[in-house]
Amino acid sequence: QVQLVESGGGLVQAGGSLRLSCAASGRTFSSFAMAWFRQAPGKEREFVAAISWNYGSTNYVSSVKGRFTISRDNPKNTAYLQMNSLKPEDTAVYYCAGRQGASAYYTGLKDYDYWGQGTQVTVSS
Numbered sequence: 001q002v003q004l005v006e007s008g009g010g011l012v013q014a015g016g017s018l019r020l021s022c023a024a025s026g027r028t029f030s031s032f033a034m035a036w037f038r039q040a041p042g043k044e045r046e047f048v049a050a051i052s053w054n055y056g057s058t059n060y061v062s063s064v065k066g067r068f069t070i071s072r073d074n075p076k077n078t079a080y081l082q083m084n085s086l087k088p089e090d091t092a093v094y095y096c097a098g099r100q101g102a103s104a105y106y107t108g109l110k111d112y113d114y115w116g117q118g119t120q121v122t123v124s125s
Helices: none
Strands: 004-007 010-013 018-024 032-039 046-051 058-060 068-073 078-083 092-100 119-124
Touching: 004 092, 018 032, 018 092, 018 119, 032 068, 032 078, 046 068, 046 078, 058 068, 078 092
Parallel strands: 010 119
Antiparallel strands: 004 018, 018 078, 032 046, 032 092, 046 058, 068 078, 092 119
16 A cells, blocks of 8 residues: 655745655555646646656656656655746646556556645746
8 A cells, every 4th residue: 555645835926936745655656657636626637747667757748848847766755746937827736646557658547546635736926
């Protein structure tokens, strides 16, 4: 069993930066692909970014490419989402998620087995 806990959310002005962290418990973190999703008010939860278990590949939704960077530190059992040049439309609750397996290919909610509780990111204009 893996438990995920996000942190690092907050209020930031447009153009600013935040770094989200996702701390994982359990011994199998290094074998999991990790991802970030977000859910804005009144909208469905959507895929943001994913990273393979061995840092070999990443995958991003087009709206964050060039602004967000997903990374991980396996010895620390932690995944990160560095968010730069934030826009008001990035405002959402951000969730980290994990799935057994190597690939960063998967972008669907049902593709991931483990979820954190979410952290709020608010970008003011």
